[in-house]
Every structure is written in structure tokens, then in C-alpha cells.
Amino acid sequence: MDKELSYGDDYHYLPITSIKSGVGQEVTSDLFCLTIQIVNVIFIGQPNSDNWILVDAGMPKSADTIIAASEERFGPKSKPKAIILTHGHFDHVGAIVELIDHWGVPVYAHELELPYLTGKQNYPDPDPTVEGGLIAKMSPLFPNEAIHLGHHVTKLPSDYTIPSMSEWRWIHTSGHTPGHISLFRERDRLLIAGDAFVTVKQEYLYDVISQKPEISGPPRYLTTDWQAALESVRSLEALKPLIAITGHGLPFAGEILTHSLKQLADEFDRKAVPRYGKYVN
Ligand SMILES: [Zn+2]
Ligand SMILES: [Zn+2]
Known part of the structure; x- marks a missing residue:
């Protein structure tokens, strides 16, 4: 492996999972969502086509699972045109280093x-004191050191396009992290929200294990700018998505999505912002 391709020193497998781990769901004919332990990775592209991209790269040590799922959907030895990170x-x-090493494709x-x-800055420490359940308390175990992708990662095009996927646009949805993005396709109002909002209460172990569906703000223990997070949820709500796939939890669609996303935007202070925690002022 080349030197500029490595994880941080705190990288490790996390034994935390959900009943949906390993379960894949075709959300539209050209979008497949695979749950890895507690997080979703998304394959965009028609089955058996060679024009597809991967959105996000899963939990630590999940590269074999992601590659196997991609070969099942797109054919043996198939590889994406690019990997887009929310x-x-x-x-x-979690699997980005092995995926780059295996596929040799660009990351945006x-x-x-x-x-x-690119090894320049670590994420702030997760906050175990934030209001929330057991996962928040476990969050100091989560890796937060910068990883090293060197020249393998480049910035997204400034005209909001997604390389190789002409129908898709990216939207800057900061708050959970400074450079967080979501992806949107106007044609069917399909939204990939990343962690700008999620469809499971990510702080609560029982909810995560059972994947109890509920629209929720960004995972609290890692969210550092709540004002920006609110503006991001408002901008996503204004798009009036018909289907939303988020970083954690099940896809939401139709009336329940419209209603609960509006409620989250309207009552963000009460529903999303924790009452206490070190990143709340
Ligand atoms: Zn996150
Ligand atoms: Zn996440």
C-alpha cells in the first residue's frame, strides 16, 4: 500500500451492530442501500452497468462486504467510477483505504x-457527556483521528455536480461536520442526507440495534455546530424530498418523510439539539 494511504492510529473495528446489518435494499431501480453494522453505504447505478458510484465507505473492516455486494450487483471485477464521501x-x-487500494478509483x-x-486535522473528540443514550456514552471509543488519503481524494466540483452522475447535485449541509454534504436528484426528488439528519435515534443503543424508525437530528455526540445543523435541515426540508436515505436508519418516503422532516425543521431546538453537552452553548 502506498504511504499516503492509511488510517489514523486510533482506527479499529467496533463490535456494535443492528438487526439490519448485512441487509440490502433496492430503493429505486438504480439505487441500492446496504447496511453495514449501523451505517449505510449507497450504490448508485443500474445493476450490471459499469457506470456506478459508491456513496460513503462503511465501518472499519467492512471492505470485503462492500466489494462482495458491488460484484453481486454490478458483476465480477466491476468497480465504481468514483467514491463520494458525505x-x-x-x-x-471505515473501508476507504482498502477500497482505494482494491479499485484504484478517485474519492471526492x-x-x-x-x-x-489528508492527515492535517483530527475531528474534535466525541462528547460522551451529551444528552442521549448508551451510544453517546460509548463514543470516546470511536476513532476521530484524521486519515491519510493524499492525492486519492479531491474536492468536489464547485458547480455542485457529481462526477459520472449527471442527474445528481451535492448540497453543502454543514453542522455535523464543516464539510458535510448531501446529494439530491431532482427527477424523483431523491435525497441522500448523510448525517445531516438520520432516521434512527443514533445516540440510543436499543434504537440502533432494533433500527426503530424515527427522524432525528444529526448524531449528537459528534455534532459540533448546531446552528449550521439547523440551517442544513431547513435547506433539505425546502427541497421537499420524496425519498430520503440517511447515514443511519431505514429509508423514509412519502407523507411520513414530508411530515417528520418538516417537524424536525420546525422544532429543531426541541427535537434535535441536546439540552446539555460540550458543543451546545
Ligand atoms: Zn457522522
Ligand atoms: Zn454517521
Whole structure:
């Protein structure tokens, strides 16, 4: 492996999972969502086509699972045109080094996320004191050191396009992290929200294990700018998505999505912002 391709020193497997781990769901004919332990990775592209991309890169040590799922969907030895990262948290880049090594494809992220992906800056420490359940308490175990992708990662095009996917646009949805992005396709109002909002209460172990569906703000223990997080949820709500796939939890669609996303935007202070924690002022 080349030298500029490695994880931080605190990288490790996390034995935390959910009943949906390993379960894949075809959300539209050209979008497949695979749950790895507690996080979703998304394959965009028609089955058996060679024009597809991967959104996010799963939990630590999940590269074999992601590659197997991609070969099942797109054919043996198939590889994506690119990997797009919604952000660089450990549960969204857990297999990125092995995937780059295996596929040799470019990775794209927002410019403001690049310091965390190129060894320049660590993420702030997760906050175990934040209001929330057991996962928040466990969060000091989560890797937060910058990873090293060197020249393998580049900033997303500044015209909001997604390389190789002409129908898709990226939207800057900061708050959870500075360079967090979501992806949107106007044609069917399909939203990939990343962790800008999620569809399971990510702080609560029981909810995560059972994947109890509920629209919730960004995972609290890692969110550092709540004002920006609110503005991001408002901008996603204004898009009036018909289907939303988030970083954690099940896809949401239709009336329940419209209603609960509006409620989250309207009552963000009460529903999303923790009452206490070190990143709340
Ligand atoms: Zn995150
Ligand atoms: Zn996440």
C-alpha cells in the first residue's frame, strides 16, 4: 500500500451492530442501500452497468462486504467510477483505504472536509457527556483521528455536480461536520442526507440495534455546530424530498418523510439539539 494511504492510529473495528446489518435494499431501480453494522453505504447505478458510484465507505473492516455486494450487483471485477464521501467520520470512511487500494478509483469530498482526510486535522473528540443514550456514552471509543488519503481524494466540483452522475447535485449541509454534504436528484426528488439528519435515534443503543424508525437530528455526540445543523435541515426540508436515505436508519418516503422532516425543521431546538453537552452553548 502506498504511504499516503492509511488510517489514523486510533482506527479499529467496533463490535456494535443492528438487526439490519448485512441487509440490502433496492430503493429505486438504480439505487441500492446496504447496511453495514449501523451505517449505510449507497450504490448508485443500474445493476450490471459499469457506470456506478459508491456513496460513503462503511465501518472499519467492512471492505470485503462492500466489494462482495458491488460484484453481486454490478458483476465480477466491476468497480465504481468514483467514491463520494458525505463526510469523513470513521463510520463513513471505515473501508476507504482498502477500497482505494482494491479499485484504484478517485474519492471526492467537500473542500472543508479535506483536512480530516489528508492527515492535517483530527475531528474534535466525541462528547460522551451529551444528552442521549448508551451510544453517546460509548463514543470516546470511536476513532476521530484524521486519515491519510493524499492525492486519492479531491474536492468536489464547485458547480455542485457529481462526477459520472449527471442527474445528481451535492448540497453543502454543514453542522455535523464543516464539510458535510448531501446529494439530491431532482427527477424523483431523491435525497441522500448523510448525517445531516438520520432516521434512527443514533445516540440510543436499543434504537440502533432494533433500527426503530424515527427522524432525528444529526448524531449528537459528534455534532459540533448546531446552528449550521439547523440551517442544513431547513435547506433539505425546502427541497421537499420524496425519498430520503440517511447515514443511519431505514429509508423514509412519502407523507411520513414530508411530515417528520418538516417537524424536525420546525422544532429543531426541541427535537434535535441536546439540552446539555460540550458543543451546545
Ligand atoms: Zn457522522
Ligand atoms: Zn454517521
